[in-house]
Amino acid sequence: MIRVRGLRKEYAGGARALDDVNLEIGAGEFVALIGPSGAGKSSLLRCLNGMVVPTGGEVVVDGEAVTGARGDRLRRIRARVGFVFQQFNLLRRLSVLENVLVGRLASTVHWRSLLPWFPAADMTRARAALSRMGLGGLEDRRVDTLSGGQQQRVAIARALVQEPRIILADEPMSSLDPALSHTVMELLRRINREDGITVITSLHVLELARAYGRRIVGLRDGRVVHDGPPESLTASAADRIFGSGEAPGGGGGSS
Amino acid sequence: MSGPARWVGWAALLAVFFWSAWATEVSATRMVEGLPFMLDFVGRMFPPDLSVIGNALTGAVQTLQIAVVGTGVAAVLALPIAFAAARNAAPPWLFYGARLLLNAFRAIDTLVYALFFVAAVGLGPFPGVLAVIVYTATVLAKLYSEAIEAIDPGPVEAVTAAGATPLQVLRWGVLPQLMPQFLSYTLYRFETNIRAAAILGFVGAGGIGFYIQTYLRGFEYPAASAVLLVLVGMVMLVDFASSRLRARLV
Numbered sequence: 150m151i152r153v154r155g156l157r158k159e160y161a162g163g164a165r166a167l168d169d170v171n172l173e174i175g176a177g178e179f180v181a182l183i184g185p186s187g188a189g190k191s192s193l194l195r196c197l198n199g200m201v202v203p204t205g206g207e208v209v210v211d212g213e214a215v216t217g218a219r220g221d222r223l224r225r226i227r228a229r230v231g232f233v234f235q236q237f238n239l240l241r242r243l244s245v246l247e248n249v250l251v252g253r254l255a256s257t258v259h260w261r262s263l264l265p266w267f268p269a270a271d272m273t274r275a276r277a278a279l280s281r282m283g284l285g286g287l288e289d290r291r292v293d294t295l296s297g298g299q300q301q302r303v304a305i306a307r308a309l310v311q312e313p314r315i316i317l318a319d320e321p322m323s324s325l326d327p328a329l330s331h332t333v334m335e336l337l338r339r340i341n342r343e344d345g346i347t348v349i350t351s352l353h354v355l356e357l358a359r360a361y362g363r364r365i366v367g368l369r370d371g372r373v374v375h376d377g378p379p380e381s382l383t384a385s386a387a388d389r390i391f392g393s394g395e396a397p398g399g400g401g402g403s404s
Numbered sequence: 405m406s407g408p409a410r411w412v413g414w415a416a417l418l419a420v421f422f423w424s425a426w427a428t429e430v431s432a433t434r435m436v437e438g439l440p441f442m443l444d445f446v447g448r449m450f451p452p453d454l455s456v457i458g459n460a461l462t463g464a465v466q467t468l469q470i471a472v473v474g475t476g477v478a479a480v481l482a483l484p485i486a487f488a489a490a491r492n493a494a495p496p497w498l499f500y501g502a503r504l505l506l507n508a509f510r511a512i513d514t515l516v517y518a519l520f521f522v523a524a525v526g527l528g529p530f531p532g533v534l535a536v537i538v539y540t541a542t543v544l545a546k547l548y549s550e551a552i553e554a555i556d557p558g559p560v561e562a563v564t565a566a567g568a569t570p571l572q573v574l575r576w577g578v579l580p581q582l583m584p585q586f587l588s589y590t591l592y593r594f595e596t597n598i599r600a601a602a603i604l605g606f607v608g609a610g611g612i613g614f615y616i617q618t619y620l621r622g623f624e625y626p627a628a629s630a631v632l633l634v635l636v637g638m639v640m641l642v643d644f645a646s647s648r649l650r651a652r653l654v
Contacts, residue, residue, distance in 0.1 A: 232566075
């Protein structure tokens, strides 16, 4: 489903975000991407949908090369990849329904999407996605009147109506209070299980990664330093990712 | 700023003030001597001559029309210019060029443009409309471009990530963030343009100003005061309606 080879990213000014990342992710997987801030999680996710152009290496998503794709071809790939953002990135003045319909832009006849005059089928899809997110009845509310948890669920509904093969989520719960993180993670898990959509989510809370990830990939300084099932995320593995066990001259020992 | 430097600053400011007052022949005695004449002038305006109310209303409506057409056309013209003059939307060469032009054009007021257009296309409301368009387009373009620079990039990224075309990104990611502000700025400029259009008649560019000037020149003070009353009423009415509308936009 996703193949990443020798991926490198250096930003202008020389900051290195990704350093030779290699990764294979199969259809239907639920991957938790963990690592300290600045480890390259956001850059990696954004390389997968072409929002960040890598300095080197190759990304293939659903059989299509993302690296080097431009224009219509890149847009077709993006349409099959939903993205859920840390800050929701909704249009605050638009209604809940309009925000979800943004997920249908790529599959709607262009001039109709500009009017806008969405087909009835798209409206039905959007309403269904909202009721699945537990937001039925809020379609006509302005998004900025909703709570943070509700807004993130609108954003997930927006990704869902793209009918994507993959959903990428960048710290989807870190702007929410802890109780709501479970709701959001639970929804992502259900989408993964019921729709067979591959989910890759970056997380900074280890407990959430252990509880929801069926595969855990650890990034540090732009490199993959851990890759395995939740059981493999032992205390020493976590130390290797987050570096908390590193003490100069300490007797921790490294393998 | 430290103590002595601050005193030098204040002293310089006072010096400039008194130098300017001297140069402009500001005189308390002349002011006092002129007072009776001013009162006489105001007294002669009463009671207003309501027989000219028809003329006043015709002029007021024309002023309104000049402001409506001028602001409307300017709002449309300002859109592309604003994107060219926004740091986050245009390449540097275009941005600096557009900003320079905008600042240059904005230095000249509507009335000066009106003089120019009266000379170019003749007397009447049309040169007034042209004057309002040129000045308002540059002012609105500046205001719009500042709104564009303050846009939240998050929603734009989200719409792009959903596979939208550039036009769809503009329609769904950018415009929903900008439209309320654009409309609010445009209404505000419309209010100011009513006042600007009201004096365009002084230079022959149509509207209610024509009657004010004609009656004052003809020493028909009661008639002039009737026209002024209509002007005040119109401005207050438009300000009220427009500010109510603007409050609903935010």
